[in-house]
Ligand SMILES: NC(=O)C1=CN([C@@H]2O[C@H](COP(=O)(O)OP(=O)(O)OC[C@H]3O[C@@H](n4cnc5c(N)ncnc54)[C@H](O)[C@@H]3O)[C@@H](O)[C@H]2O)C=CC1
């Protein structure tokens with residue numbers, strides 16, 4: 405149904421889709437305005453740079469920056485007359501409006517958005533597993549024939565993603581809440597660090613790193629995303645401004661500060677955890693590991709030998725010493741066993 409596929413735009417997301425489809429045995433043809441990006445993506449196993457016979461292409465995945473998406477979708481609909489054309493752009497309504505304005509018949513176009521990526525860009529950071537167990541939003545419309553929707557579903561499934569279907573408008577509101585607004589807040593938080601004296605920055609722990617990771621994202625890309633989804637983002641920012649004004653006015657009142665922190669706790673609990681497990685039902689065990697080849701592998705082997713399932717994990721690097729702190733989340737009934745094993749096997753335990 406999706407073989408052969410064409411990917412236009414072979415940066416982080418396009419090349420990752422290519423890697424996932426190629427790993428599933430499909431033939432994938434890569435195109436990019438910058439040919440070297442397609443060549444690098446091919447080198448990472450995303451497909452081949454040789455063109456496909458346009459009439460034989462079954463699927464085109466447009467993975468270019470948001471402002472370029474409508475034109476590339478329109479030209480792909482014309483160039484590949486038998487293919488379903490989908491995109492991975494982070495906004496959906498504006499792209500759809502522009503595609504409809506550019507084409508006579510947009511029924512072979514269906515919007516898509518895998519909710520996976522990173523703050524990095526370019527094909528060098530691509531990975532076939534990027535979409536595994538992540539949400540892939542599709543925005544089918546009444547004018548899409550069933551086979552078009554089915555083709556897009558097949559793409560998301562082959563990439564290992566969970567499909568969520570909704571209208572373009574609902575998608576844009578949701579991503580403003582859970583992706584675009586958090587990006588801007590992370591950027592604002594990180595921006596304040598640029599003026600913090602070096603000596604003060606040495607006190608930075610994992611908390612500030614957690615809330616600023618995505619502030620390293622590509623500004624060019626995010627300017628385009630924000631421009632295309634202004635109304636719902638503005639709503640979030642205005643609500644934040646009210647919250648900030650309230651907090652500033654109430655800083656002397658512990659009850660009001662407590663209320664802000666409690667609301668924060670509630671928000672964290674609201675986020676879905678792994679397979680529906682609430683993250684607050686897992687317990688972190690922090691292990692000190694040497695920054696040396698094979699250390700992680702040995703630790704994981706020890707944990708597996710003891711029949712303990714790692715539900716989630718994260719790593720923090722010591723800024724001065726060649727060690728890392730691996731935080732392993734396990735079910736509460738496995739904590740004692742894991743701690744005992746860690747000590748018995750000679751690993752350092754931090755909590
Ligand atoms: N970065 C992320 O975490 C995520 C990004 N997205 C969306 O995926 C799309 C691509 O993002 P990334 O892969 O991160 O960007 P990227 O910058 O890594 O790759 C974009 C690629 O598109 C190429 N390109 C630009 N204009 C083109 C054109 N007119 N024709 C052909 N190729 C063109 C560029 O040369 C580049 O190789 C964007 O629309 C973005 O909104 C979706 C989910 C996650």
Ligand SMILES: O=C(O)C(=O)Cc1ccc(O)cc1
Pocket residue numbers: 493494518519520521522523583618
């Ligand atoms: O880095 C992360 O955690 C992300 O959430 C990346 C991301 C960036 C843009 C999107 O449209 C979707 C996902």
